[in-house]
Amino acid sequence: MPAETAAPRALAFFDVDETLITIKSMFDFYDFFLAAIGHSEEEQARLREQARSLLKPGMPRKEGNRLFYRRFAGYGTAEVAKHGQAWFDKRLAEGGLFNGDVLAALRRHRSAGLNTVLVSGSFTACLDPVAEHAGADAVLCTRLEEQGGVYTGEVLRSMIGDGKARSARELITELGVSAADCHAYGDHTSDLELLTLVGHPVVVGDNAEMRTEAAANGWPVLEGLPAA
Template sequence: MRVRRKGAAEIRQAAEAAAIAALKVAAQEVPRPPFDESTAAFFDVDNTVMAGASIFYFARGLAARDFFDSRDLLRFGLAHLTYRLRGQENSDGIQDARETALAFVAGRSVAEIVRYGEEIYDERMAEQIYSGTHALAQQHLDAGQRVWLVTATPVELASVIARRLSLTGALGTVSEVRDGSYTGRLVGGLLHGQAKAEAVAALAEREGLDLSRCWAYSDSINDLPLLSLVGHPVAINPDPDLKAIARERDWPVKDFRTARKAVRIGIPAAAGAGALAGGVAAGMALRRRVVSA
């Protein structure tokens, strides 16, 4: 079954929820030095900040914890392999995986999912971070500019990876939470495609950003609305469609895929407490446990 297309109202709701949640989480962090109030940089996550899709690394980590069986892991693995080899996400597939999973996280606590995400980041995702992309983000921070992740990953988890990479914060998909646990519903919808652009616009309005002076980085043609929104779009490890658009519009193109070395980034020297996960894949695990019980 194909994922239904989101309407304009649903996209706006997802965007507003993402902006509000991002600022709420960022406000809880340790105070930072003053930033340039009018500029910021926005980074996609999957295949831009890290090689591959975070949700599949998270699924592997959950499988190692007996959350679901080898057949599910094989399905996740095949999808991830296709994503890595093609360098191009299937938007319907990504939405279906994430949205379907949400139906099964009901009752699971946010703290538990974040805890597993921290562990799995250290085990499987930290070494997948592109050092070149991380260096670009650090350049923006050094220049006094705020740096935000923008991703379909749940905001609670996206915020963890942002913290671990010493970034400002993250805009992500907002799931409904009641009494500290997921209800299994989204607030609006997935932060994907047009919704990402609208979330950045909502954040810019609240923070007084001049989008003509802002940067955006992504690998995917699905993020064309986001890239087109800012004055400085950059294609990172672009899929074929985005690469063609970038050449046509004379956007910078950077490719860190062939030169990437396995560098563990965002891990404290003394401990292995780590960051984010690919998100609501945990929901799939929940369903498998219930079904097999």
């Protein structure tokens, strides 16, 4: 957040993939990127399969995330960002990109004077257009190393596992707000540490484990309804 921005009275944290938006941004963008940079259909299929293999059981999520981002080594950050905007524009025009009920909640929090923060294992090429459209105030995400405007393929900061809650906690402390006054939205059990950090957690979607947590703790649930 800009240094000159006055500290908000509270924060509202939003997971992105399958919470604020209906898809997994990293993989969906990667599919778009492969076509945009001119890979043949056969090569696209091979690289897509390799990327999705990183989600297979037994692969630690943080390690899979790190290996995924190696695929952008050697590409210019500006070029990747340009493709990220084109991917977002295409997806938005197709409809159904955002969960309308979650996007509406984000905008209500902003209207009420809270700062809204996207928290995601994805990276800026995907998330900056999402944040701009949604009107989010800040983005906490996986940060990639770059040298001379080119991605090296290394990850400087991961937002997988406990990374979301840790970064949210650091921001809460930095801004001097009360965690009890903050809100958080998530769809997956990996978001539970973030949700339990704040005083107002909200479960999104139909994940059975998350629904059980919501029922046990009296948390509200949003269905996650795709907007047209």
